[in-house]
Amino acid sequence: MTQKLLFLLDTDPMPSVFDTVVGYDGGADHVIGYGGVTSENFGGLVDGTIYTRGPKEKQFTAIFVGGGDMVASEALFKAVKKRFFSNFRVSVMLDSNGSNTTAAAGVALLAKARPLAGKKAVVLAGTGPVGMRAAAMLHIEGAEVAITSRSKQRAEATSKAIDERFGFAPTPIEAPSNQARAAAVKGAQIVFAAGAIGIPLLDEKDWQNDPTIELIADCNAQPPLGIGGIEAIDKAKERHGKIVIGALGLGGLKLKLHRACVGQLFESADQVLDAENIYAQAKNLA
Numbered sequence: 357m358t359q360k361l362l363f364l365l366d367t368d369p370m371p372s373v374f375d376t377v378v379g380y381d382g383g384a385d386h387v388i389g390y391g392g393v394t395s396e397n398f399g400g401l402v403d404g405t406i407y408t409r410g411p412k413e414k415q416f417t418a419i420f421v422g423g424g425d426m427v428a429s430e431a432l433f434k435a436v437k438k439r440f441f442s443n444f445r446v447s448v449m450l451d452s453n454g455s456n457t458t459a460a461a462g463v464a465l466l467a468k469a470r471p472l473a474g475k476k477a478v479v480l481a482g483t484g485p486v487g488m489r490a491a492a493m494l495h496i497e498g499a500e501v502a503i504t505s506r507s508k509q510r511a512e513a514t515s516k517a518i519d520e521r522f523g524f525a526p527t528p529i530e531a532p533s534n535q536a537r538a539a540a541v542k543g544a545q546i547v548f549a550a551g552a553i554g555i556p557l558l559d560e561k562d563w564q565n566d567p568t569i570e571l572i573a574d575c576n577a578q579p580p581l582g583i584g585g586i587e588a589i590d591k592a593k594e595r596h597g598k599i600v601i602g603a604l605g606l607g608g609l610k611l612k613l614h615r616a617c618v619g620q621l622f623e624s625a626d627q628v629l630d631a632e633n634i635y636a637q638a639k640n641l642a
């Protein structure tokens with residue numbers, strides 16, 4: 357039996373342990389991680405995947421692109437795909453820091469709870485990998501999207517990067533404090549918190565009596581949570597009349613989706629998994 361090999365190309369100095377474990381749980385026989393991979397130095401690694409197995413065995417080699425810098429990982433993903441030609445290709449997935457699978461799980465659960473089209477959505481700390489993909493998926497659902505950052509320059513640069521990839525630019529908002537983020541969510545129906553681990557972004561008092569907010573999701577599982585007054589295990593739980601999803605509430609679907617995507621990579625040699633088809637799969641699994 358040909359072994360299923362998953363090559364983890366990580367733009368961070370050390371390959372992700374999380375992605376390694378989920379690679380095995382998704383069905384790979386071996387997960388081989390490389391850190392510090394860039395769109396400049398990746399060539400030999402990809403050549404090793406495409407020139408080593410015949411047409412019938414090629415589907416058992418796959419590439420997973422990860423890392424904490426979404427822009428660098430997107431550049432690497434693009435370069436990997438460009439390296440393929442004719443049937444010298446293997447399946448490839450982009451999921452920097454769980455960006456696609458985490459955002460897809462959160463947005464799919466929100467969309468399952470209520471239609472999102474035409475609603476105003478604010479992605480708090482939307483400049484990281486998860487926030488950037490959440491903004492794109494909320495846009496796919498027809499929401500009007502804004503992203504916040506502590507820095508005006510980062511909010512604008514991220515909006516531009518999202519526009520280059522998805523053809524829409526979320527409204528960039530500078531919001532360096534909880535107070536500023538409370539002002540940023542005024543008038544919105546959806547709040548999606550995508551801040552760094554253990555960083556609180558919005559206090560309970562700033563959403564509990566808000567007349568417009570209907571739906572809240574928070575990706576941060578480590579206390580203090582991103583959104584005050586919710587529990588990480590909340591899964592479409594009603595709090596103060598709002599539907600709330602915490603990081604563990606969406607984490608089950610995220611892991612199921614991540615594993616399913618890894619399994620899908622080995623179904624043929626031409627799978628290309630990124631935001632759009634990963635989000636579609638999340639909606640099927642939600």
Ligand SMILES: NC(=O)c1ccc[n+]([C@@H]2O[C@H](COP(=O)([O-])OP(=O)(O)OC[C@H]3O[C@@H](n4cnc5c(N)ncnc54)[C@H](OP(=O)(O)O)[C@@H]3O)[C@@H](O)[C@H]2O)c1
Pocket residue numbers: 424453454455458481482483484485486487504505506507510511550551552553554555575576577603604606607608610611
């Ligand atoms: N639940 C799950 O299954 C799951 C899976 C994967 C990831 N996650 C979680 O998803 C969240 C987002 O992941 P990520 O990799 O996209 O995050 P990240 O890149 O580490 O951080 C996202 C943004 O948080 C902001 N930030 C950092 N420090 C801050 C501070 N002290 N105060 C306010 N804002 C701050 C930064 O924005 P600015 O510098 O622009 O302000 C940064 O771009 C994390 O909490 C991660 O743990 C959850």
